[in-house]
Amino acid sequence: MDDIQKIPALMHTIGKQAKEAAKHLAQASTQAKNTALMSAATALRDHTAVILEANAKDVVFGKNKGLSVAMIDRLLLNKERIENIAIGLEAIAVLPDPVGDVMANWQRPNGLDISRIRVPLGVVGVIYESRPNVTADAGALCLKAGNAVILRGGSESFHSNSAIHTCLLTGLRTAGLSEKAIQLVPTRDRAAVGEMLTMTGVIDIIVPRGGRSLVERVQTKSRVPVFAHLEGICHVYVDGAADPKKAIEITLNAKMRRTGICGSAETLLIDEAAAPLAPSIIDALLESGCEVRGDETIQKLDSRVKPATDEDWRTEYLDAIISVKIVTGVKGAIEHIAEHSSGHTETIITEDDKTATEFLTCVDSAIVMHNASTQFADGGEFGMGAEIGIATGRIHARGPVGLEQLTSFKYQVRGTGQTRP
């Protein structure tokens, strides 16, 4: 009770410090930000033992709490994973600094010179679950974009996050930047999350990173704008004019390369005109260890196919399961996707450019693809460098949320004494 009463005061202080840090960070040089990131990477490597020790505490805590094997794996750090976190920081350091970019410049007939300049968003709040690497990834991306960040990690990774955060602070200190630029909420109390969601005027944007329940809770409760990161119910549509080899290869890759990421396919739509292709695609999926849940037509193709229910068309399995349905042409695919997609990523396999264009134009998702795997839905694969997630909303950020999406802009107007008539 006593602690809960202290949370608002704690978060108020953190917020005030973040706003102050953001003011200075907006003017920080690219060099200073990069130094902070490179030094943090070095600190991470130097403190591997300390981080592993902290992580071991979290793993014990997690096991006692009865976390699943998958959850424990997400939580677990080892030398290689820590090295990868360090490499991630260095990768962000070499990305171009978006702050100060002249996005546009034009002159008005009255002589006014107008520029649209990229500026930081301000203060970013990141609410995440068990993966401790998010502490470094999100902290680094926000810093490079000139934002102060308030990190609130999962209670399971409390000690790991704290140990990684210490290395980020070393980086900030080395670069002469405010340590308040990257703050980690120093309590497991969930009331802190509730506070963050109401810190309008302090936090400019909330980025939820985690499972559906976390994201939904944040989106429902937040008074602060949220980057919508819904699940990825991604579709592969095999058109009647599909190349058979591409159809099989892309479907397999989209579903099975990694089944636990948001860009993995959950539903396969097969044009009735491509029905002759269906048996070999279904067989390839089944042979690769994927469970197939099909509509009536698909069920008849193979005794191993299980029946799909209505629920299947709106389920993100994040597992080796796929739902398969026959549709009538690209229009049928577009219609099914409009009704069931989460607006993340969809792909069409076809050799017909006109059909492809119809799909790319009419499917209203953040990412629409032609003859490519949905697993390319990733900031790195897009050439944007690191990302903090894939936004499925339509406001401000859509698709991969990288450095540019973590910025805002302002207009600079230069005159020579103009007054408005």
Add this chain to the structure above:
Amino acid sequence: MDDIQKIPALMHTIGKQAKEAAKHLAQASTQAKNTALMSAATALRDHTAVILEANAKDVVFGKNKGLSVAMIDRLLLNKERIENIAIGLEAIAVLPDPVGDVMANWQRPNGLDISRIRVPLGVVGVIYESRPNVTADAGALCLKAGNAVILRGGSESFHSNSAIHTCLLTGLRTAGLSEKAIQLVPTRDRAAVGEMLTMTGVIDIIVPRGGRSLVERVQTKSRVPVFAHLEGICHVYVDGAADPKKAIEITLNAKMRRTGICGSAETLLIDEAAAPLAPSIIDALLESGCEVRGDETIQKLDSRVKPATDEDWRTEYLDAIISVKIVTGVKGAIEHIAEHSSGHTETIITEDDKTATEFLTCVDSAIVMHNASTQFADGGEFGMGAEIGIATGRIHARGPVGLEQLTSFKYQVRGTGQTRP
């Protein structure tokens, strides 16, 4: 009571129709949208008498309700104002269509071709007060950007809005577009506003247009993202290196050209190094009919100056009143603005380019100006065509909200069979 129970059902229907219309509108041709706008302009002119009759009813209603003279004036239509609304529609018709713009295009080493394409936002909800012209302006801007719009006007302008809306529907019909593209909430019941603010998944963005209390209510209550349109507490800073003529002319114009718009200046900051200029600026303001509320130094300059209280530094007068304060150099100005500005528009008057750059860089407002009047804070003056307001938030739209700001984007990825390794 019976009516209130019906509002959720009514709004549900309106929302469903808007989503359906948005789907088609996203694919509508520029020509169809322009035809709708031009035909609506013609319909407005043809139905001037009907609109004036409807407006007369609203004026009677408003007078009976005891609206102020200023409120009645906002509500009032005449032939000239209707002609201006028609001209406004035609102006939007000739603006370039933002939908389908290729914002960026690049190739990846694996051969993937990625384009960032401008698409409509979807469904826009506009909540406004007494000015009936907003019905046409907001409806037309949303339409041109490919959005379906749900308009909820003030109860005072109920009949005027409805008459103008009828003309917009004529335009949509003529162009063969869905009449559900521009819907006007057909009730004065305020519960409709409450419904709109919770229509997540249906309305993509809410645009509040009106006074502070409306905007605050919307921002506090809305579960749907809102374009933040706070008031304009705009500052003019006269630097020690200011040109005296520019200082007087720009200050007078920024304050007095029109005092009721959000881009009018509310506070004048004078560098102590520009103190010799202060008497003539203050005198010019007073002579132009402006009330001057000054700090102690300013009060000593002229017996007509009234004392400024702390409240003055955070007040949007929207009237011929200005608060005046002496500050220490550009840093003093930046500090005062950081504390008191609403993040709308600020200007520096100086002949020193280095000082100007410091101001333009460090002042964190949507629009920052050098040697120009704050009254240029306007989409039209920026060359963006019409606008739906000036956003003071940092998410998605900042500064003038024109056609581009009423859009989102998606990524189109073209491959040749790529799978992710």
